[in-house]
Amino acid sequence: MTEHAVHLSGVTKSFGEHTAVSDFDLEIPRGTILGLLGPNGSGKTTTIRMIMAILLPDRGTVELLGGFPDFARRNRVGYLPEERGVYEKMKVLEQLVFLGELRGMTRQIVRRRAMEWLERLGLEEWANKKVQQLSKGMQQKVQFIGTVLHDPDLLILDEPFSGLDPINQDVLESIVREQHEKGTTILFSTHLMDQAERLCERVCLISRSQKVLDGNLKALKRRERTGAVAIEFEGDDGWLARLGIMNPTKVDDTYHIEAGRGVEPERLLAAAVAERVMLRRFELMEPSLHEIFVRHAGQPDPEPALAVAGGAR
Amino acid sequence: MRQVWVVLRREYIERVKTKGFIIATIAMPVLMIGLIGLSAFLSIQAERADRDLALVDLTGQLGESVAAGMQAVGYDIELVDRDVDLQEMDRRVNEDEIEAYILLDDLTLQEGTFAYRGKEAPGTVRRALFENVVVETVLELRLSFAGSAEGLRGLLAGGRLSFESLGEERSELERVSGMATGFAGAFLLYFTMLFYGAYVLRSVLDEKRNRVVEVVVSSISPWRLMLGKILGVGSMGLTQVGIWVGCAALIGLLGVPMIAANWPAVDVGELSQLLPGPGPLGLLLVFFLLGYFLYSSLFAAVGAMCSTEEEAQQAQFPVMMLLIIPFILQMTSIEGSGLPWMDWAALFPFFSPIMMYPRAVVGAVPWWMVGTSLVLMAAALIGTAWVAGRIYRVGILMQGKRPTLRELVRWIRQA
Numbered sequence: 001m002t003e004h005a006v007h008l009s010g011v012t013k014s015f016g017e018h019t020a021v022s023d024f025d026l027e028i029p030r031g032t033i034l035g036l037l038g039p040n041g042s043g044k045t046t047t048i049r050m051i052m053a054i055l056l057p058d059r060g061t062v063e064l065l066g067g068f069p070d071f072a073r074r075n076r077v078g079y080l081p082e083e084r085g086v087y088e089k090m091k092v093l094e095q096l097v098f099l100g101e102l103r104g105m106t107r108q109i110v111r112r113r114a115m116e117w118l119e120r121l122g123l124e125e126w127a128n129k130k131v132q133q134l135s136k137g138m139q140q141k142v143q144f145i146g147t148v149l150h151d152p153d154l155l156i157l158d159e160p161f162s163g164l165d166p167i168n169q170d171v172l173e174s175i176v177r178e179q180h181e182k183g184t185t186i187l188f189s190t191h192l193m194d195q196a197e198r199l200c201e202r203v204c205l206i207s208r209s210q211k212v213l214d215g216n217l218k219a220l221k222r223r224e225r226t227g228a229v230a231i232e233f234e235g236d237d238g239w240l241a242r243l244g245i246m247n248p249t250k251v252d253d254t255y256h257i258e259a260g261r262g263v264e265p266e267r268l269l270a271a272a273v274a275e276r277v278m279l280r281r282f283e284l285m286e287p288s289l290h291e292i293f294v295r296h297a298g299q300p301d302p303e304p305a306l307a308v309a310g311g312a313r
Numbered sequence: 314m315r316q317v318w319v320v321l322r323r324e325y326i327e328r329v330k331t332k333g334f335i336i337a338t339i340a341m342p343v344l345m346i347g348l349i350g351l352s353a354f355l356s357i358q359a360e361r362a363d364r365d366l367a368l369v370d371l372t373g374q375l376g377e378s379v380a381a382g383m384q385a386v387g388y389d390i391e392l393v394d395r396d397v398d399l400q401e402m403d404r405r406v407n408e409d410e411i412e413a414y415i416l417l418d419d420l421t422l423q424e425g426t427f428a429y430r431g432k433e434a435p436g437t438v439r440r441a442l443f444e445n446v447v448v449e450t451v452l453e454l455r456l457s458f459a460g461s462a463e464g465l466r467g468l469l470a471g472g473r474l475s476f477e478s479l480g481e482e483r484s485e486l487e488r489v490s491g492m493a494t495g496f497a498g499a500f501l502l503y504f505t506m507l508f509y510g511a512y513v514l515r516s517v518l519d520e521k522r523n524r525v526v527e528v529v530v531s532s533i534s535p536w537r538l539m540l541g542k543i544l545g546v547g548s549m550g551l552t553q554v555g556i557w558v559g560c561a562a563l564i565g566l567l568g569v570p571m572i573a574a575n576w577p578a579v580d581v582g583e584l585s586q587l588l589p590g591p592g593p594l595g596l597l598l599v600f601f602l603l604g605y606f607l608y609s610s611l612f613a614a615v616g617a618m619c620s621t622e623e624e625a626q627q628a629q630f631p632v633m634m635l636l637i638i639p640f641i642l643q644m645t646s647i648e649g650s651g652l653p654w655m656d657w658a659a660l661f662p663f664f665s666p667i668m669m670y671p672r673a674v675v676g677a678v679p680w681w682m683v684g685t686s687l688v689l690m691a692a693a694l695i696g697t698a699w700v701a702g703r704i705y706r707v708g709i710l711m712q713g714k715r716p717t718l719r720e721l722v723r724w725i726r727q728a
Contacts, residue, residue, distance in 0.1 A: 049710075052531045054527065054530060054531060054710060055710075071532065071533070071534065074531055074532065075532055077531070079528065079531045080528075081524070081527040081528060081531075083524040083527060084524060085520075085523050085524030085525035085526065085527060085528060086523065086525060087327070087520075087523070087525055088523060089327065089331075090323075090327060098319065098323050099528065099532075101319045102316055102319050102320075102529065102532045102533055103532050104315070143528075146528065
């Protein structure tokens with residue numbers, strides 16, 4: 001067992017004039033959840049396709065589960081591509097059986113597993129219906145079952161949450177978490193920063209075909225702290241003015257003291273103690289993933305409000 | 314190999330259980346028989362109409378036997394007295410009392426010409442029947458003056474050529490049977506390669522359009538996927554043709570004793586010799602398999618190149634031409650031989666199924682040419698599969714614009 005489920009080094013891929021991925025390094029330790037984040041067209045899908053050896057890199061090497069991504073290794077991966085596809089005329093169960101058998105499972109086992117999953121996701125009544133009779137959301141669940149059916153060591157999910165309503169997003173999220181707890185390594189790409197923030201242990205930010213940042217999400221946030229502070233206290237805010245902080249930003253009871261004001265957190269805390277302010281909360285603010293991304297790569301999404309609202313694309 | 318089997322089975326089952334397959338399997342023979350029956354029925358029907366005719370015999374010698382002859386082939390003939398006013402007859406035609414009237418005069422007696430006076434020209438069947446009746450009557454009349462009508466009847470019916478072969482022993486029946494088998498075989502090959510090739514194209518295109526292909530090729534190599542697909546559609550094709558052949562055999566099996574019972578005059582043994590033997594049928598299967606793989610791999614490559622139905626319709630045109638050209642050439646030489654250069658054209662692997670098979674069955678070309686064409690087809694198949702596999706591999710994941718010829722060459726090189 002090697003340490004990494006996926007290891008890319010110096011991977012570059014161009015399509016004609018356009019460079020889709022440039023000199024990309026990535027390591028995904030076994031058992032982690034990694035979010036591949038970036039705006040649309042930044043190279044996420046191309047990267048994933050190279051991991052699955054659907055595309056071959058122009059330069060660099062790709063290692064999957066400890067070696068070249070041959071079919072034996074690829075069949076231990078559950079892959080949900082960005083472009084969702086189903087055989088519309090096939091029955092749900094038969095489609096799942098087909099996918100399982102392609103990956104080398106026996107008919108009886110796939111059949112049983114598929115039924116278990118269908119029951120779990122409330123689709124058992126649809127098992128013998130044609131896929132085209134299902135709603136889009138249900139079809140997406142069927143596709144998701146197709147990716148986890150063979151109990152893969154690694155899940156690669158390209159934009160798994162797009163097009164799902166909030167309830168189904170939650171269902172999917174909980175399954176992803178559960179798979180993670182079972183020890184499955186998970187790589188998913190998204191352009192929804194808040195989702196990544198909730199799910200990921202590690203993130204990798206890419207923008208314009210290049211890696212911007214990667215690493216453990218908590219460590220990253222700590223490193224990206226600016227020194228901004230949120231405080232809540234009893235009494236009036238005259239002491240802030242005496243420190244030179246005029247017109248602080250106030251949301252409900254919480255004051256946000258931005259880093260730009262030239263008052264370090266330590267001095268602020270010392271002043272509060274000296275002035276005998278009754279502090280209720282004193283917190284070093286961590287930047288959101290969105291803010292980190294903007295800081296390093298510009299606006300991540302042309303329509304962030306829309307994206308946060310429902311993941312619509 | 315197991316994966317190829319999984320793809321094959323899916324392709325086969327998903328196709329065979331569709332309504333389309335069941336309908337096509339039943340409808341095809343029904344349609345064929347129906348069309349032949351309908352056209353026969355309609356032409357008879359058309360001829361039946363308006364059979365009320367009159368006959369005016371100015372000679373006074375031919376009338377009765379001509380009228381009898383025409384009645385014998387199913388027309389209502391009113392023999393009119395020779396003193397009738399012809400203007401009165403014209404009036405009857407114009408007022409639709411009768412369809413037309415026939416006028417026999419001295420010229421008829423001399424050289425067999427006669428008039429058919431009506432508003433509309435007689436159909437070809439009617440014309441031929443009437444000419445026959447009149448000429449026969451006139452001849453008989455004139456021969457009876459000479460004294461010996463009977464012995465000349467055979468001559469009147471026309472001579473007959475009987476072929477006596479100096480080459481290989483090949484009876485007349487064998488020759489006819491070979492011709493029929495070759496023609497029907499070429500026809501069957503043309504349609505099956507065209508239809509099942511189109512099925513492969515559609516299957517590839519559908520998988521590409523609904524994006525399933527990306528999941529599938531993450532588990533199975535594109536090459537195996539293509540192979541499984543072609544084998545699956547091919548098995549479906551064999552099933553369908555098998556059902557048709559089985560039905561035909563059943564009809565033959567039931568039909569031959571029925572003919573024997575009802576028409577004792579027909580020599581059943583002779584009739585059954587018309588049916589193709591196991592040799593030609595086996596050869597048909599070989600040509601079908603090679604031809605089908607050859608064309609379906611081309612169709613698969615076309616499907617992989619396109620993203621929409623419209624594009625595919627245009628892109629498949631060159632492949633269709635490869636099928637249509639030999640078919641047209643073959644139609645010009647139904648007997649299987651045709652012009653000498655066609656024998657050589659039949660060696661071109663893409664033309665071989667349609668052009669070489671009938672030649673082989675009729676025996677129009679030496680056996681080594683048939684063998685060579687099979688070897689050439691096998692070689693072409695390997696080459697085509699290699700190229701098509703590469704186009705397929707790259708094409709199935711491409712969306713958007715159809716590749717130019719130059720891009721295609723690059724796909725083949727780099728894949």
